[in-house]
Amino acid sequence: MIWLQNALAFLVTLGILVSIHEFGHYIVARWCNVKVLRFSLGMGKVIYSKRLGKDQTEWAISILPLGGYVKMLDAREMGAENIAASELPREFCQQSVWKRIAIVSAGPIANFLLAIFLYTILFVHGVPEPAAKLRVIPDTSIAYQAGLRYGDLITAVNGQQVQGWTEFRWKMMQAGLAEGNTLLEVLRIDGTAQEGGKNVSIEIPLKQFNSKDADSDILNFLGLNLARSREIILKGFLPESPAFLAGLQVGDRIVEVEQKPLLDVIDFVQVVNANPSKPLKLLVQRRQEKFVLEVTPVSQESNGKTVGALRVELQVAPLEMTVVQANPLQAFAKSVEKTWDTSIFSLKMIGKMLTGNASLKHVTGPLTIADYAGQTSRTGLITYLSFIAVISISLGVMNLLPIPVLDGGYLLYYSLEVLTGKPLHDRYIEVGKQAGLFLLLMMMAIAFFNDIVRLIPYFGRLMS
Structure with missing residues (x-):
């Protein structure tokens, strides 16, 4: 039954993300007075639809649950001769380049706004997570040799406050991409410490870290893990x-x-x-x-x-937990920062994969996403909403890549139009679409291959 739970959680996740993304396109198109013919969740054949509003927009559910689209009045598809003269001012291509840029970019922006909204709710509510307290560190590890010890509580990374293990791991992953030295602020409780412990500053060298290695798990690379109870019962x-x-x-x-x-x-x-x-x-x-x-x-x-x-x-003793919480204003600021940092991190990882400095193993597909969706939904609502926020950011970043057939590809065309003062020739757009489609198919093939290797132990052993 786990696979069924995973599938349902995946479909719910995908439905939320696609709805928000496409609604971004839809609402800005309406603001720009562009006529919307259809709003579809899913691709392919329409299995249910209902027309609403003065424009009689068709709200549809299509047979393939992967994706969705907003179909606008567009002379490139329908032919200008088939559009009534009274409707031409509301045709997509008749709009200024800035309106077209706004409509196309609205989808990814909606995904970023969803992530900010979810993170804000979570930070206001309070997110329980393990404290950033370190487990025993092998004396041969980089972290031990730098000065970290069992029971150290991380309070800041490069001057930025850390409230929990997830935030610590995230900031270390960012530092790993920078491949420089990282300064940790640590609260240490030992026999010489006064009440409450003592503060220690420790510099961790990360120049040896290569994001190709150890699947970019920088904490394992350094020899770090969560502190556990000393009770063995x-x-x-x-x-x-x-x-x-x-x-x-x-x-x-x-x-x-x-x-x-x-x-x-x-x-x-x-x-x-x-x-x-x-x-x-x-x-x-x-x-x-x-x-x-x-x-x-x-x-x-x-x-x-x-x-x-x-x-x-x-007997498994509970981890030492902390609650990451903030007032609404602080939560919003923290959410914007987290969304921005996650987006930049994703772009850096894509750049490293393109240059060969990061493994293509990091490309994940729908099988892995479905597995994570199922796991997080079973863990609890807070974990599941955090997962949706992360995937929403990833979807936003992915759609902004300058690949033809994605939103970013159209934004590239319109940017060239702004620079040259005239639209790109249809022939170049068509060639770009074919190249973009080929690139997307290659990425999907890599993602499915990685999913199989991760989720089917037999293939995992075969590749090791």
Whole structure:
């Protein structure tokens, strides 16, 4: 049933985004007194329609749910001879170049406005998310060598305040594209700190980071992750568990392995995985008593490797959370900034992919979007609305690219018309459309290929 939930969430997302985009075109066309013949959600054959308003605009639902369009009175499609003389002043091509620019750009602008609106609502309401507190950092990692430590709370990146993990990761991704040094402000609580901790400034070198590597997950590249609870508590046992046979009980707390203190659950799992069929001495706390038990992890296959396993269920402690919230004015300003930053980041990534400085693996298609739509819708309304905002920005940016058949392609034509004082010849426009269509088909093929690699493990292993 998950695939059905994903499909429904995807269709709802797409319906919202396409409706807003096309309504942008529609409303500005009406403001410019251009006659709108049809407003369609979906492409292809019309399966339902109703005519409304003094212009009897046809509001339609078409059979293919991918996309939509606004059909205006246009002599290029209908022929000027088939348009009544009284209607010609309302024909699209009769409008000034500035009106045509306004109508075409209104679709992407509507997507940006939707993102700003959604983010504003979310920031006013308050968005709960993990605090930007760092997990244990390998001593060989870039972050550790730069001076970051377990439990550090990130408060600012390059002078910009950070309120949560998502914002921290986002600002680090932006810094990674810049490929320079990044200054982090950290609140550190240790044995020498006064009440509330001490502030530390740490410079992280990012010149080694290449957005082709590690699928651009800059935090993994640096050796950073979310801090976890230090409590490692047994919740239950799976069949034939060596831990149960050794005498461990539900509620036992694992303190050390081979006299090495454990930092969190992940640390414990990594130690067990690294020691298949090797006896391990565990320091166990049961209520007020501490004692040592020897346990031998069984060997099992995982992702083509032999790993150790105790076949236990561990209690998952909740992450330390914070609420990112602002008053309406601050929320609006924060939303505009986030929409702008996301748009610029998207353009930079596209530029890096075109120049070969970023992997084409980052191109995603409808299968991946549907998967994320389903996941976020199951997580909750706040996460789902955040997802819609991100995709709305992506749709706006994509449509502004100067590719013929997209809004950006028409804006390029009209910009040339402004510079030259005359419209581009129809022959050049037709050639541009064919080239643009070919380019879009190539992008779609790459996106579908990437979707298959991501979502079907067999293909993923095949390509690794």
